[in-house]
Amino acid sequence: MARLDAVWRGIYVGAVSQPTAQPAVTIGLFDWIDADGVRDPAQLYRERLNLLADAEDQGFDIYHLAEHHGTPLGLAPSPSVFLAAAAMQTTRIRLCPLVYVLPLYQPTRLAEEIAMLDQLSGGRLEIGFGKGGNPYELLAYGIERADAQRLYDENFDAVMCTLTSGVVARGADVTAEIPVRVIQTPHPPVWYPSSNPESIPQLGKKGINTILGFSFRSPTVEETRRRRDEYFAGVVDIPPGAPAGGAGASTPRFGIMRNIYVGESDATARERALEAMEVFYQQFTAVWRRHGDDRFGTPQDFARAIDQGLVIAGSAGTVRAQLTEMLRTSGANHFAGAFAFGSLSYAEARSSLSRFGAEVAPAVRAIG
Numbered sequence: 001m002a003r004l005d006a007v008w009r010g011i012y013v014g015a016v017s018q019p020t021a022q023p024a025v026t027i028g029l030f031d032w033i034d035a036d037g038v039r040d041p042a043q044l045y046r047e048r049l050n051l052l053a054d055a056e057d058q059g060f061d062i063y064h065l066a067e068h069h070g071t072p073l074g075l076a077p078s079p080s081v082f083l084a085a086a087a088m089q090t091t092r093i094r095l096c097p098l099v100y101v102l103p104l105y106q107p108t109r110l111a112e113e114i115a116m117l118d119q120l121s122g123g124r125l126e127i128g129f130g131k132g133g134n135p136y137e138l139l140a141y142g143i144e145r146a147d148a149q150r151l152y153d154e155n156f157d158a159v160m161c162t163l164t165s166g167v168v169a170r171g172a173d174v175t176a177e178i179p180v181r182v183i184q185t186p187h188p189p190v191w192y193p194s195s196n197p198e199s200i201p202q203l204g205k206k207g208i209n210t211i212l213g214f215s216f217r218s219p220t221v222e223e224t225r226r227r228r229d230e231y232f233a234g235v236v237d238i239p240p241g242a243p244a245g246g247a248g249a250s251t252p253r254f255g256i257m258r259n260i261y262v263g264e265s266d267a268t269a270r271e272r273a274l275e276a277m278e279v280f281y282q283q284f285t286a287v288w289r290r291h292g293d294d295r296f297g298t299p300q301d302f303a304r305a306i307d308q309g310l311v312i313a314g315s316a317g318t319v320r321a322q323l324t325e326m327l328r329t330s331g332a333n334h335f336a337g338a339f340a341f342g343s344l345s346y347a348e349a350r351s352s353l354s355r356f357g358a359e360v361a362p363a364v365r366a367i368g
Contacts, residue, residue, distance in 0.1 A: 058357030099130035107158035123183035204234030209246035255334030273313035280342030316359035
C-alpha cells in the first residue's frame with residue numbers, strides 16, 4: 001500500500017519521477033515472462049512483479065518488457081496490462097514495453113493506453129516500438145510479412161501525432177480529442193531495438209534509443225562499437241523537442257542485451273545458466289518449429305555463447321570484469337540484463353540480481 005500511495009501522490013502533484021543522478025551507463029531489467037512448462041502464468045506474473053520490485057530496490061533504471069503472441073516465449077501479449085500492474089507496485093524505476101508490435105495495434109487506442117500508463121506511473125513510461133520479429137506471430141492476426149513495415153510506418157506516425165497533439169486527425173479534420181494526455185511532453189522517450197546494424201545511424205539522427213542485437217544473436221563487440229560510433233555521430237541532428245534520452249538519462253541510450261546469471265562460483269553459474277538457456281531456447285524456437293521453419297533447427301552451442309560473452313554467466317567477480325570490459329570496448333551506455341529466463345526459479349533469479357546489484361552494478365555505473 002505504501003508503494004501505491006507514493007505513486008498516486010506523485011501523479012497528483014504532477015511530478016515526473018527521475019533518478020537523482022545521471023550515470024554514464026544505465027541498467028535495465030529485460031523480461032519476456034517466458035514459460036518454463038512447470039509454473040502457471042499466474043505464478044510467473046507474481047514472481048516477475050516481485051523481481052521488478054527487487055530490481056527497483058537494487059537501483060535499476062528501467063524495466064523492459066517484450067511482447068509476443070501465441071508462443072511460450074512471451075506470456076505478456078498485452079504489455080500495457082502488465083505494466084499497469086507494475087506501475088502500482090513501483091515508485092521509481094521506469095517502465096518500457098520493448099516493444100509494442102505496432103502492426104497489431106489500432107493507433108488511436110494505443111496512444112490512449114500510452115497516455116494512461118504515463119499517468120498511472122507518474123511520468124515513468126518509455127515507449128518501445130517494433131514491427132515484430134516473428135512473421136508467424138503476425139500471421140496469426142492475418143498480417144502478411146510483406147505488410148509489416150508499411151503498417152509499422154503508418155501506425156508509428158499516427159501514434160506519435162496523437163500523443164504530441166492530443167487529437168485524432170484524418171487529413172485536415174480533427175475527429176476526436178484525447179482527454180488523457182501524457183505527463184512527459186511532447187511524448188515519453190522512444191526506443192527501437194534492432195537486429196539490423198544498418199538501421200542504427202537513422203535511429204541516432206532521430207534521437208531514438210536503441211538496443212543492438214539480441215543476447216546470443218548479437219553482433220561482435222567490434223561490430224557493436226562501429227555501429228555505436230555511427231549512432232552517436234548522428235545524435236547531433238536530433239530534431240528540436242525530441243526527448244533527450246532513455247532510462248531516465250539526459251542523453252540517448254545505445255544498449256546491449258544479454259541473458260545473465262550471477263552465481264556463487266563460475267562453475268555453478270555456468271552449469272545452471274546452460275540448463276536454463278536450453279529450456280529458454282525451446283520456448284524461443286517454439287513457433288518457428290510449429291510452422292516447420294528450420295531457421296533455428298540446429299541445437300545452439302550455449303557453452304560457446306558464454307565463452308564469447310553472448311550469454312553472461314559466472315561469479316560476481318567474473319561477471320564484473322567481463323561486463324565492464326564489454327561495455328568499455330563497445331562504448332554502449334546502457335545494459336539490459338535478462339535475469340529470469342528458462343528454468344531459473346524466482347529464488348535463483350533474485351539471488352543473481354542481488355549479486356549483480358551489490359557487486360557488479362557499481363562498477364558498471366562507474367564506466368565513463
